Amino acid sequence: MAKVLYEKDIQQEVLKQRKIAVIGYGSQGHAHALNLRDSGYDVVVGLRPGKSQQKAEQDGFEVLPVADAVRTADVVMVLLPDEQQPTVYYQSIQANLKSGSAIAFAHGFNIHFSQVVPPLDVDVFLVAPKGPGHLVRRTFVEGAGVPALYGVQQDVTGNAKDLALAYSQGIGAARAGVLETTFQEETETDLFGEQAVLCGGITNLIKAGFETLTEAGYQPEVAYFECLHEVKLIVDLLYEGGLENMRYSVSDTAQWGDFVSGPRVINEETKERMKEVLADIQSGEFAKGWILENQANRPKFNATNKRENQHLIEQVGRELRELMPFVEQPIQTKQKDVKVNVPN
């Protein structure tokens, strides 16, 4: 069994003496900056002029241009979109990193695929929350946390692991559990999880179910409740107590259907496709495609995003959610169809 660390296992002092620059104030950035400050750490935010800058200032942070924030910091956490990190790193971060300081990431993509190569005189570590940034903040405020993986790529000071652990504690992850990993393992498992299960897998499962019902003549509203809305209720039971807990709560008819029909939909063939997805991640093929897509200004990303937002399930869902005031308002701080290519 892997060793999972909690708050009681972690010393905070090593990070308390240091200034942390959080670069970026999006999903992860705002959560890390706010949680670290609430945990008593000294935080400055590095940004370009714009929406995030205004938000961070409204939240009471000192906000500096990226280069200046890096210059003042002992620990620099890079929370820019993965595809923007190399440009900003080489234009504004690398030359300003203090010798003996630390650079950190919430996802290993750019280090693992060598898009960012830090100098040899800094520590390089990873603290990767296993959940969306907005929940990293929401759960922290509620007194809980989102678990995280930590890893060290480069340890020149002898402090890298302690810094990573203290950082994990500062963002609230150690309340839920912190697990040691490598940049390679985090990158490959995170990409696989989001593609095959958490994002790509679940959205396509939902759409396929919805389309099967509507194409058979059933009402789209009924199909929406059945295939999308109820997913959260079922996932809550899975989250709270695993497969057994969900199966305990649903009817025996549903459980029997789960046993006999689930494997007709998700089976060895699906697993073979999953293995292909994993192989593309491991070989760097997926990373190459994503880097090229960005260099071309995201033609496929933008077209797919537009088409997906117009899907019948989205139209029906928007109308139904209007009538359910208890459903929490969507987060949607990001306009994912706009490619912004402006470094600092």
Ligand SMILES: NC(=O)C1=CN([C@@H]2O[C@H](COP(=O)(O)OP(=O)(O)OC[C@H]3O[C@@H](n4cnc5c(N)ncnc54)[C@H](OP(=O)(O)O)[C@@H]3O)[C@@H](O)[C@H]2O)C=CC1
């Ligand atoms: N989203 C998530 O929940 C998770 C993300 N991660 C990782 O965290 C990192 C950050 O991702 P995420 O939080 O989704 O990113 P977001 O897209 O939510 O936020 C990006 C932030 O970076 C700023 N930014 C973008 N370009 C520049 C630039 N050129 N110069 C200065 N600031 C810039 C944006 O500001 P502006 O308003 O000016 O555009 C924004 O504040 C990634 O490595 C990701 O893989 C890891 C776990 C989960």
Ligand SMILES: CC[C@](O)(C(C)=O)C(=O)O
């Ligand atoms: C599941 C998507 C994720 O990996 C995450 C929230 O953990 C991401 O990159 O946003």
Ligand SMILES: [Mg+2]
């Ligand atoms: Mg993830």
Ligand SMILES: [Mg+2]
């Ligand atoms: Mg991810």
